[in-house]
Amino acid sequence: MNQKKAGIAVFVSGGGTNLQALIDAEKDGIISSGTIKLVVSNNPNAYALERAKKAGIKSVVVTRKACGSAEAFEERLIEILKEEEIDLIILAGFMTILSADFTGKFRNRIINVHPSLIPSFCGKGMYGLKVHEAALEKGVKVTGATAHFVNEIPDGGEIILQKAVNVRVGDTPEKLQKRVMRQAEWIILPKAAELVCKELVKGEND
Numbered sequence: 001m002n003q004k005k006a007g008i009a010v011f012v013s014g015g016g017t018n019l020q021a022l023i024d025a026e027k028d029g030i031i032s033s034g035t036i037k038l039v040v041s042n043n044p045n046a047y048a049l050e051r052a053k054k055a056g057i058k059s060v061v062v063t064r065k066a067c068g069s070a071e072a073f074e075e076r077l078i079e080i081l082k083e084e085e086i087d088l089i090i091l092a093g094f095m096t097i098l099s100a101d102f103t104g105k106f107r108n109r110i111i112n113v114h115p116s117l118i119p120s121f122c123g124k125g126m127y128g129l130k131v132h133e134a135a136l137e138k139g140v141k142v143t144g145a146t147a148h149f150v151n152e153i154p155d156g157g158e159i160i161l162q163k164a165v166n167v168r169v170g171d172t173p174e175k176l177q178k179r180v181m182r183q184a185e186w187i188i189l190p191k192a193a194e195l196v197c198k199e200l201v202k203g204e205n206d
Contacts, residue, residue, distance in 0.1 A: 004204060006034040006087040006197040009080075011094035012041045016048025017181060018092035018113060018189055023055045025190030034197030038084045040077065042096050058084070064096070074102045087200050090193055091150060095127070100152030110150035110157075111196060113189040115180050117162055118146040122155035132173040132180070141167055143176065145184035147192035160192040 008031075010019050019039065025031045039052035039059040052059040060080060067073040073096075081089070091112040103110060114122055114131070121134045121143075135143045144164040149157035163184040167176060 003033075004201055005032075006200045007037045007085050008034045008088050008090060008193065008197070009038040009040055009084065009086040010036060010048075010090045010092050012039060012046055012048035012092050013043045013095040014046055014048060014093045016046065016051045016092065018185060019048050020051050021186035022090065022092065022190055022193060023051065023057070025193070030190045031194045031197065033194055033201050034088060038080070038086060040080065042073075042094070048092070070099065074099060077102070078105065088193065088196055089150075090189070092189070097154060098150070103151050107151075108149055108158075108196075109200070111147060111160065111189075111192055112150050112155075112157075113185050113192075114146045114148065114155050115143075115177065115185060116146065117142070117144045117164065118148060118155055118159060122146075124154045126155070129173045129177060132176040135167065136171060136173060136176065143167055143180060145180055145188060147188045160195060161188040163188050 010022060012019055022036060026036055036057055039048060039057055041049055041061050042063055044061045049059050062073065062076050064070060064073040067076050087109065089106060089110040116122055116131050116135060121131045142164050144162060146159055147161045148159045151157040165180050165183045
């Protein structure tokens with residue numbers, strides 16, 4: 001009997017390094033309870049789309065501009081997710097804040113990875129290099145990454161996994177960003193995806 005797998009959609013906006021980590025994790029069996037069925041980008045030029053193509057994963061571009069409004073944009077996303085029978089959404093460098101209405105429809109079915117140990121250096125406006133700049137400015141000795149559920153509050157959802165990374169003397173925000181990606185983000189995001197997929201599949205089989 002083939003075990004049913006949870007359908008995963010990965011939302012991207014840029015280079016897609018976290019997407020690549022997820023693709024590799026599925027290939028290596030780290031993600032075994034879910035399968036990446038779709039990559040959704042709000043940027044037609046995102047290199048992540050190239051990664052999806054190479055991996056043979058269906059991708060779609062949905063932009064707020066083309067949809068005409070934030071509401072229409074989210075409605076279109078919901079339509080696509082239903083069509084593709086998606087159970088879990090993973091935000092992998094997706095540069096659009098989703099409304100409370102959207103996140104409410106997918107409670108405990110949207111996960112994100114944030115490049116700090118929440119509750120430090122998180123919330124509105126804290127993303128990308130800004131997070132690492134803030135960590136270095138504060139002089140913390142340890143930072144890391146957090147995989148968490150997404151709700152209506154930026155970085156406010158329940159924490160799934162965290163991993164610490166040491167800050168080194170002479171770190172620049174760029175150096176720290178790379179280390180946090182390699183030593184934390186790319187490890188805990190696939191693990192968190194597997195944990196959630198396992199629960200979703202179990203829930204359907206119970």
